[in-house]
């Protein structure tokens with residue numbers, strides 16, 4: 001874990017910014033869509049800082065129920081609230097001397113935002129149920145997939161906290177905005193999973209790579225990682241990489257995504273190729289849809305999914321086609 005892979009200018013710029021800010025003790029705000037590598041970059045900031053030998057503590061603010069978040073951040077004393085059976089240290093105390101990575105910082109509820117601001121400014125706080133002020137030395141790296149500026153404008157995020165976090169913003173572009181990274185990432189994950197599963201993959205077919213480069217990756221690098229893991233599992237040992245392309249070419253999320261960014265991946269091309277893929281599969285099966293020999297099985301789709309795709313694309317059985 002830890003290597004940031006990619007050859008694009010966009011990623012190069014991100015890494016350059018990381019190299020500049022890491023040795024300072026400044027707060028860093030990492031933005032980018034889900035799966036773009038925000039945590040990976042946060043860890044890189046820690047690794048390249050003077051705190052590298054101290055602890056890196058992570059907290060996903062969106063994953064903790066609001067009522068528990070305060071205690072997760074600042075800790076509590078025994079008896080501070082019902083269920084607080086013993087003293088517990090919060091993440092700020094655990095990260096003392098090191099780095100605290102707050103993921104999904106945009107999800108911090110308004111009532112906690114002043115407390116977070118205070119610990120950022122003064123490096124001091126109290127555990128829940130205690131009047132004793134504690135001092136810490138923590139470097140904060142925060143991340144969000146939301147537009148914090150918009151949340152500020154909507155009155156959902158305090159502007160003073162926003163400016164405090166926004167001292168050094170690092171934006172990681174979506175993978176479809178840096179397609180040059182795809183081949184290197186594919187080779188990286190093939191090597192990783194081939195080693196993990198004890199398999200040898202000799203070749204990645206060029207047409208597979210082209211399809212992967214053209215796909216819009218709504219789930220970004222995480223989606224690519226999972227697809228390659230599945231592909232390595234599916235590939236014969238010593239053979240070529242067998243990517244279940246139908247999974248991605250036919251995915252609704254991909255098509256929805258292209259709707260929003262026509263300049264990046266022409267919708268017509270992908271839809272046309274999907275339509276053509278389905279038509280060929282149907283022709284090949286004599287327009288049988290369900291069953292083990294049907295087009296749905298061949299395409300790796302549920303029968304109902306295929307039927308709804310056909311309807312959407314106006315694909316109907318030609319008059320002279322063989323009978324089901």
Ligand SMILES: Nc1ncnc2c1ncn2[C@@H]1O[C@H](COP(=O)(O)OP(=O)(O)OP(=O)(O)O)[C@@H](O)[C@H]1O
Pocket residue numbers: 002003004005006032033034035036037038039040041103145221222225
């Ligand atoms: N440039 C990269 N090189 C190698 N691996 C990467 C790269 N970017 C992301 N990954 C991998 O992709 C996966 C998702 O990355 P990560 O968890 O850092 O994304 P994230 O932006 O923090 O996601 P989320 O917003 O959902 O928390 C991880 O397994 C990570 O190691």
